[in-house]
Amino acid sequence: MARDREALTLPGFRVAARPAFALLPMLFTAAVFVWPLGVLAARAASADGGLSVLQAWDRTDAWSLLGVTAAQAAASALAALIVAAPIVWLLARIRLPGAGLIRVLVTLPFVLPTVVVGVAFRALLDGPLERLDISEGWPAIILAHVFLNVAVVVRVVSAAWQRVDQREVAAARSLGAGPLRAFVDVVVPRLLPAVASSLALIFLFCSTSFGVIVILGGGRASTLETEIYLQGIGYGHLSEAVALSVMQILLVLAALGVARAVGSARVPPAAAGMQRRRPRGVVRVAVAGVLAWAVLWLAVPVVTLVVRSLRPGGQWGLSGYRALVDDTYGESALGSLRYSLTSALLAAVIAVAVGLLTAIAVTRTGGLVSRVGAVLAVVPLGVSAVTLGFGYTLALAELPYSVAASPLVVPCVQALIAIPVVVGVMVPALDQVPSRQRDVAASLGAGPLRVFWSVDLRLTARSLGAATAFAFVMAIGEFGATTFLARPNTTTIPVLIGQLMGRPGPDNLATAMAAAVLLVAVSALVVAAVEIFTGTGRVRRRREGGAGVADDV
Amino acid sequence: MTPLDARRARPVRRARRALAIGLVAVLAAGGAGCASSDSTEEVSVMTHDSFELPQTLIDEFQQRTGYKLNIVRSGDAGQLSSVVSLTPGSPKADAVFGIDNTFAARPIEADALEPYTPRAADQGASEYAVPEHPDLLTAVDHGDVCVNVDEAWFDNAGVAPPTSIDDLTEPRYKDLTVVMDPATSSPGMGFLLSTIGHYQGRTFDYWRALVQNGVRVVSGWEVAYNQEFSAGEGRGSRPLVVSYASSPAATPGTHAILDSCFAQVEYVGILRGARNVDGARKLVDFLLSPDVQAALPTSMYVYPVRKDTRLPTDWRLRAPSPSWTVRMSPDVIDKNREKWLDQWRETVKR
Secondary structure (H helix, E strand, C coil): CCHHHHHHHHHHHHHHHHHHHHHHHHHHHHHHHHHHHHHHHHHHHHHCCCCCHHHHHHHHCHHHHHHHHHHHHHHHHHHHCCCCCCHHHHHHCCCCCHHHHHHHHHHHHHHCHHHHHHHHHHHHHCCHHHHCCCCCEEEEEHHHHHHHHHHHHHHHHHHHHHHCCHHHHHHHHHCCCCCCHHHHHHHHHHHHHHHHHHHHHHHHHHCCCCCHHHCCCCCCCCCCCHHHHHHHCCCCCCCHHHHHHHHHHHHHHHHHHHHHEEEEEEEECCCCEEEECCCCCHHHHHHHHHHHHHHHHHHHHHHHHHHHHHHHHHHHCCHHHHHHCCCCCCHHHHHHHHHHHHHHHHHHHHHHHHHHHHHHHHHHHHHHHHHHHHHHHCCCHCCCCHHHHHHHHHHHHCHHHHHHHHCCCCHHHHHHHHHHHHHHHHHHHHCCCCHHHHHHHHHHCCCHHHHHHHHHHHCCCHHHHHHHHHHHHHHCCCCCCCCCCCCCCCCHHHHHHHHHCCCCCCCHHHHHHHHHHHHHHHHHHHHHHHHHHHHHHHHHHHHHHHHHHHCCC | HHHHHHHHHHHHHHHHHHHHHHHHHHHHHHHHHHHCCCCCCEEEEEEEECCCCCCCHHHHHHHHHCCCCEEECCCHHHHHHHHHHHCCCCCCCEEEEEEEEECCCHHEEEEECCCCCCHHHHCCHHHCCCCCCCCEEEEEEEEEEEEEEEEEHHHHHCCCCCCCCCHHHCCHHCCCCEECCCCHHHHHHHHHHHHHHHHHHEEEEEHHHHHHHHCCEEECHHHHHHHHCCCCCCCCCCEEEECCCCCCHCCCCCEEEEEEEEEEEEEEEEEECCCCCCHHHHHHHHHHHHHHHHHHEEEEEEEEECCCCCCCCCCHHHCCCCCCCCCHHHHHHHHHHHHHHHHHHHHHHC
């Protein structure tokens, strides 16, 4: 015990801890991301008729693609913020039975394969919403992007809002500030990092969006991502695909830079815990309105799926669901689900471990090494699945067969894509943990691991839950890059859904929809389990006393 | 240790236990993977996402040859040929099935294939062979891209359905057709190629007329057939859709216009650098065996290449194989793909 305290107070300890925090994430990213892309870039440079990056940009009209990509991603992120705002308020400020359920529901669109979302939106926009006359084009694409990503804002920002100490708002009010002024002066600055972080994440997701843009774009919408697919897969032009990916990475770095600049505005640390109030009077009307709003955005597309899964060929029936256990043509959908679950859970464990270490390195040490590590960890999110897939194909071919064929390859790649979300959610959360409490815990004799466990993790349990849930749903829903890594009997559920949708006959479509419903249902269970697990820390803390962790150390 | 410490220690211990369990699980998964790979001799085949054969046939392969068949699904035909072409000599599998004639030039040019001519090739497969390299790829099946017609829609409207793709530009068929973007859809590409084969130098005049007649372009077959087509699942508004000659077998009340279909041929090939060349050859033979050929229609909605194969009854009634199709050499397609797609984009998007 004495040793621990000594170590913590010695100036050398923190310096020694820095590389350790940053090293593992950097090694992981280097092995799973930098190396494959390096191999691909080298191959593209040496390919016959290989072009320089500038020539390739010129030939593919890359600058205008960049503009379109950035504009639609920014519009999608802003629209998601607007749609999410009322739901954020509801979850952060109102004590509502079933709030956990809303948090779970809000996360689910994330898990749906984009081809399913694209088709569900087409069904909606061609059917019940035909009068809007937007079945194709950018408005339809942005609507689908909002549906897919509203969860990011809702979960990240509402977790931050819950950590705002209501006593400070009360203090501002007692000093004469109106409710709006108190909100703008006290609450908004504390939400900014989380808002910036969630907008950056959505921007990154949408800048590499493929299925939604292809299906809802009506063939007229091209972005960097769709052009990379066309150049890489359609024409087999490696140099062009790689050059466009370079531009994609530059876009991602710029977006991350802006988010970091906005998000790192000096924010006074927040205290733990905040009492949410029961809805009364006019607030009840507002609550009802927000609930209707949430249902409109989240439930309608999902209900469309359920209805289609239950109406093969326009007749109500369960044949779509019966076919889930059918293994006449190889593995059944349930078999695929088992594989998907195992792989995604493993990926979530890896992503949370690596992502948390990265987030700690960023928030605690702030050195150049950790900053580079943090950026590296987020960049994969903004890189085309085709480019990643090509990189893996080349890199794995260089490895001994037994390594390349390891069942760990798929979860590692799924984790790579989920890590940015864990980092994006955890950095603003850890930033908000008051260092005072950490110091108190340390001076009372807690070692560094214990301080981390009892202060940082407890105060950010809700964010960690969100991060874990996102990591899982991203992993289980990942489609593009993992199809390049496929090994025997590794048909994931999204891949299976794609296969079924590509075959004629009403039963195949109903089965595809039933498999999508199954994917949503199973993901709901896992996300709910994460919710309950990370929620308990918060409840216990509250029971132990509202003053927070400093008391019980 | 004070009581306070005991309380603090519990979560730490729990965290350690969770970590330990996680680590063991990871190692176990890795170990299981290594152990299973040496148990029996196996042959692996890379294929596209829509590959399906009845499990009984796959078991039969193992009984007949002693090799366990590993199936590695890897995206669509375009992705499959890209992956194969990127790694000549150090392939991910022993054989590849599902590269079609629109992409076949790429792996051939990349020198990723090993020559082999199965004995059964003369039963029909050789008629679909790649002209310059008949031994590198063996044809297994063909799916013919044709315009499909919703008969009930035309009955109700009291209009005679079109009998040729020429008719699609006629005013009475205005706003009735849905096609796919050839850049993102392989049947979409097939239809573009069938118009190129059919109209030669006048291809893009035909497309201009189609656009003027209100043709709708969507991204892929899923949306076209399941959403826009009036006989499809979504009960859309258009009774004419680009699909396959075989689709009517699954959708009663429809038929295909057989005058200008494009023959999309799927090949199997042995990958250069294969670990199990003998197994790969046996797999090629197996795919041309009468049992597998007979199972192709119901499992993958394609026509077998073997001439002596009997089609299932409902196929003979509703989905006969077209007697004449547009055939095009993979080399020609590969050399012109980009140019044709550019011209198509210009024509259709104005």
